Amino acid sequence: MTLSALLSHWMRNKVQLAMVLVGLTLATALWSGVQALNAQARGAYATAAALVSEDGAPRLDSATGQMPQARFIELRRAGVLVSPVVEGRVTLGDTRVTLLGIDPLTAPPGTAAALADGDLQGFLSGAGYAHPETLERIGATDMSPAPSQAxxxxxxxxxxxxxxxxxxxxxxxxxxxxTGPAPRPMPDGLRLSQPETGAELAGLTDSFHLNLTAFGALAFAVGLFIVHSAVGLAFEQRRGLFRTLRSLGVSLRSLTLALAVELALFALLAGLAGLALGYVMAAALLPDVAATLRGLYGAPVPGSLQFSPVWALAGLAMAFAGAGLAGGQALWRLWHMPVLAPAQPRAWAMASGRAMRWQMLGAGLLAALAVALGLFGSGLFAGFALLAAALLAAALLTRPVLALGLALAAKAARAPVLQWFWADSRQNLPRLSLALMALMLALAANIGVGTMVASFRATFIDWLDQRLVAEMTITPRDAAQAVALEDFLAPRVQAVLPLRQVDATLAGQPGAVFAMRDHATFRDNWPLIAQVPGVWDGLAAEQGALINEQLARRADLWPGDSVALPGAGEVAILGVYPDYGNPLAQAIVTEGWFDSLYPGTPTRQLAIRTDDPAATRAALLDEFGLSAQAITDQAQAKALSLAIFERTFLITGALNVLTLSVAALALFATLVTLSGLRLVQLAPLWAMGLTVRHLAGLELARALVLAGLTMLLALPVGLMLAQVLLAVINVQAFGWRLPLQIFPADWARLALWAGLAMLAASAWPAWRLWRGGGGPLLRVFANER
Amino acid sequence: MNVKVLIAALLLAPAALAQGFAGLGTDADGFAVPEQGRALQFPRDHGPHPDYRIEWWYLTATLQGEDGRDYGAQWTLFRSALAPEERDGWDSPQVWMGHAGLTTPGRHFSAERFARGGIGQAGAQANPFTAWIDDWHMTSTAPDGADAYSALQIAATGPEFGYDLRMQAQGPLVRHGDDGYSVKSAAGQASYYYSQPFYTVEGTLDLPDGPVKVTGQAWLDREWSSQPLASDQTGWDWFSIVLEDGHRLMGFQLRGDQTFTAGTWITPDGDATALPDGALSFAPQGTARVAGRDVPVRWRIDWPEQGLALRTEPVNPQAWMDLTVSYWEGPITVTGSHQGRGYLEMTGY
Incomplete structure (x- = not known):
């Protein structure tokens, strides 16, 4: 009875109802969508790790890359529990895949789990297993593996x-x-190393997931702004109803309960809708996320989403928590409302100078926290905490700063209508402040993330041009073919630069040592961010090694320091090179030294310098009989790298658009809310002779002015965000630091979008004012106000 | 389900696979089946028989330590074939599984190993005799001209234990059933089965508290078949007993819809008498809670015809082989009409 009386309000205010539901649905959808993406990716790391080795079973590697099978037998016969693995790349159908060969009888239990319920006899006689997605990609081949999610x-x-x-x-x-205890002493020529584990991959990708989570949280917060304003308005509008119900004898307790039930009902509806939407969103974004993780970290993430009940429950819980957070204030005020409180709408959350001082104090404290975190914090979490503190501080400052701007404008104004315009804008600022904060946050996030991505992109393209100077790259089938290719190409091209590498642990981090031939290609082009004088001569003279930026930053090793290379002891660091897109540590030594340290290491790739790539390609295909797949030309390599880069940040762009849309929706909700209340303030002006059309125009203009001012405030905040992302988050997450570059054209575009969003949000209330004509304004006077 | 469980299932429960065609020489998959009247030949039959589905080298030892305590040791190598042949390299269809057990009055240790044939990690050969998996091995130390099994060395290690034992045979090989053709069910399932039950042992046990020198007696079983159990048979209770008067008794019951018993009475000289189904009776006298189940660890064995009435007590009731395929196996002491020691294996509990 009480409930139906309360609910009848929503029947009459369908837009308001839609706001509550849409706000909560969007908040839940964005939050749970991001959670689903993260969970899916993390599950995939665990799978990958479990297959290779359970619980991070250590690995024994030969210094030369491979070892004879007899070594395995010899170790087993000596009581060392080891299991052999054969790994390599093959082409199945048209797709390159990793072929992982194991011995199920000695493999660690985790590997065996992949064969659960499998047909051992079939497996031993050649049947394989692959993820259904892999199967789809390779199509029908001679080797037709069975599907396995493991x-x-x-x-x-x-x-x-x-x-x-x-x-x-x-x-x-x-x-x-x-699979058992490590042999002591370690047999000759074998190295013990911790293999790729799920934890390692998860560590590398943590930044990415934290990034997504931060976006999800931001979107959730912005969504709550919408719900808060809609629920608050509904409360104000129903004051009369509350009074009537209370007068009729409904107890405060049951009235509050009824409102709480109403809120819970919304949470349930919006939560379910949000889950459905979140699932759809996650499923749509997952292929990009998977591509990103594969490209950036080599993390094998399937592109299809799996549903988890735990995820659904968590999403629903978030919807309830959000509804409680957004509606809690209204319930609290109802509980403290006197029975016969005047049923007079008052501007809710009306600003007082005191509230503003509190906001400024909060902003100051948060800013101080951000500075402290910037100075003394370390690690990814501190980086994100710094970001959060700085953004919140900026959000809290939104209102004081806008108020200041409007006050200055009012001082400059001379015409009475203009004076009223500025004064009225200031007067309305408190009511709009929440929505404007949301807009400010969304804009700042857009500017910050946009600047970071654009800076990264510019640096990355530059770097690609320097690194990919070789006209083509060839991937030989095996060591023998590599040798044959080198002999074949030597008289035909300007230079053949073989690429050899061994896996190694560098300063405690997983990584690899590479061989580099002393050649002008590298001396002239290879980018370095730090170096000793005469770095290339020193490298050629086997005086030291180059290391990549990731290793340098993580282990704090710079030219003048030394790093231990397997088999070589401590080696001087001659230079540090940027190495974007690679998560692992690297060191480079000159080819001759590499071959004496790691004899017999096969050549993985050959970089070719040639004046006539077409002729070289033709010679390789026709005379040598190489398959076209083995050749990658420079343009292809660049295109591939760029494509990976673009996909990496596609998800960022998508989330940016989503947060901006949510902010616009919050504004819309607030303006719709305000438009009814503002009639009281507009009626006197109308009575004094301003036309409704003029008034509606002024409303639109105000929206634009506020959007402009918010954009101006968001600009420095966004740049600060970008700086933190580039100098703190990126360094922590990826191990590289990028220069900040400024892209004003992007800002102009964003300002245009913000203006459009603001116009869109205010258009309907303005239109309603205009279409309503004088009637509603006249009624204001009729209602004795 | 784990791969190793699958393997073990192949090894130890072939009843599901092997629908035998006794007398035809091979079963449906081309595996050889035991034939009555085919004489065992040595040293050939000491080695592996890859054309039969399953085979084992099974040694159990009842031991006394210098410290005066009773111990027991088990060394087993199982062979299971996915196809009736041997091939070189990873193509080999032969799968090997090793089990090692070591029992003290207070603890029981067990370990297992798996390997494929064809690559050298595990296998067996008749001449010179050796059977191995990883660093575990059973190797003949007999002089030229003597039977390979007349002197053996075995060794195995697990995470917490190890042993190295030397065996010296004091009597001849013993063929069970009809000259080595041992019937395993009323329906006629059978295996080839012979033993060397006359070993004296000396060696060293490695225990968590340090090495212990031991002496004692041991018993080697050799068995191979392609269809040893009937489909209704759920497990067995198998005894090898050395009596103080020098006689040996091998006896087992296969539990199923109808219990099937068999045994061999062996004189101190090695003369064997096969005991037909029903001659021996086995009655549980008490259970122990072992690995979450009730296992009958005390038994009464009766052979009324000879006035034999034995009672067995485990050295350690918790002798559970907690492996991929788990079962109870441990040393026992024998009282009643005769005194003695022995080993008991119980599966299917």
């Missing part, structure tokens, strides 16, 4: 014998997994 995307799991045959590695194995 195998990472892009990998085909087969018996070791099958893998040896397919990879031409009969009698050879790639490495050993240690």
């Amino acid at each position: 195998v990472p995307v892009g990998t085909v799991l087969v018996d070791i014998g099958t893998a040896q045959n397919a990879l031409g590695m009969t009698g050879q194995i790639s490495h050993l997994l240690l």
